[in-house]
Amino acid sequence: MTTPPKAVICDIEGTTSAIAFVKEILFPFAERALDGFLRAHGAEPAVVAILDQVRALAPGQDPAEALRGWMARDEKVTPLKALQGMIWREGFESGAIRGHLWPDVAPCLRAWAGAGVTLRIYSSGSVEAQKLLFGYSEAGDLTPLLSGFDDTRTGPKREAASYAAIARATGLPPREILFLSDVAEELDAAGAAGMQVCQLVRKADGTVESGRHPACATFPEVAARFGLPAPDEPRPA
Numbered sequence: 001m002t003t004p005p006k007a008v009i010c011d012i013e014g015t016t017s018a019i020a021f022v023k024e025i026l027f028p029f030a031e032r033a034l035d036g037f038l039r040a041h042g043a044e045p046a047v048v049a050i051l052d053q054v055r056a057l058a059p060g061q062d063p064a065e066a067l068r069g070w071m072a073r074d075e076k077v078t079p080l081k082a083l084q085g086m087i088w089r090e091g092f093e094s095g096a097i098r099g100h101l102w103p104d105v106a107p108c109l110r111a112w113a114g115a116g117v118t119l120r121i122y123s124s125g126s127v128e129a130q131k132l133l134f135g136y137s138e139a140g141d142l143t144p145l146l147s148g149f150d151d152t153r154t155g156p157k158r159e160a161a162s163y164a165a166i167a168r169a170t171g172l173p174p175r176e177i178l179f180l181s182d183v184a185e186e187l188d189a190a191g192a193a194g195m196q197v198c199q200l201v202r203k204a205d206g207t208v209e210s211g212r213h214p215a216c217a218t219f220p221e222v223a224a225r226f227g228l229p230a231p232d233e234p235r236p237a
């Protein structure tokens with residue numbers, strides 16, 4: 001018999017947020033702004049360090065071309081993700097982009113955090129980008145609800161060791177942590193580390209249910225299935 005989780009770790013793309021938002025808004029924004037960003041900021045130490053990482057991973061290639069290739073193939077390469085986060089900052093801070101969240105997400109995050117459940121994010125998007133998405137989300141600034149953020153610098157999302165590291169950071173045994181993702185291989189890895197897992201199968205994203213894990217279509221379904229608090233019902237006027 002499993003106990004209700006004391007912590008919930010959320011993936012972003014396909015779980016809290018639409019795949020179309022990432023692919024049709026965020027990625028094209030970064031691609032359009034890449035050359036201008038490198039011209040304006042290419043000599044800054046943080047950007048120089050990222051470009052050095054790009055050169056190390058794509059020796060002999062022009063770094064901008066390597067970045068474009070990774071973007072085109074949606075490769076979750078750490079220096080690309082770090083640079084995208086820096087580029088998106090301007091879009092979020094200017095109001096050109098707002099972080100998409102499925103409407104069922106924010107009410108549950110509020111209810112869970114309000115009941116003392118620890119909430120964290122684990123995404124291939126950089127920690128900087130995660131904070132922007134939740135800080136400038138369609139549901140307002142949700143960062144005060146979140147206790148921690150992890151990206152591929154913690155480790156690859158399909159390796160159990162990454163989830164073991166996140167459990168250590170959370171200070172809870174893995175069995176008291178629930179990981180939510182749309183990607184079955186990520187859930188396999190979290191399950192191998194001892195976490196409870198649930199696949200988000202969002203119809204609008206076209207996610208295919210793996211059959212290997214419990215599956216839910218929305219966060220309130222997750223709450224009902226795993227014994228987490230349900231969001232407040234809207235009060236009649």
Ligand SMILES: CSCCC(=O)C(=O)COP(=O)(O)O
Pocket residue numbers: 011012013014022026076081122123124125126129130133157
């Ligand atoms: C603001 S997070 C941007 C999303 C992103 O870049 C990405 O690669 C999403 O991957 P996920 O691990 O959340 O599925």
Ligand SMILES: [Mg+2]
Pocket residue numbers: 011012013014015181182183
């Ligand atoms: Mg995902």
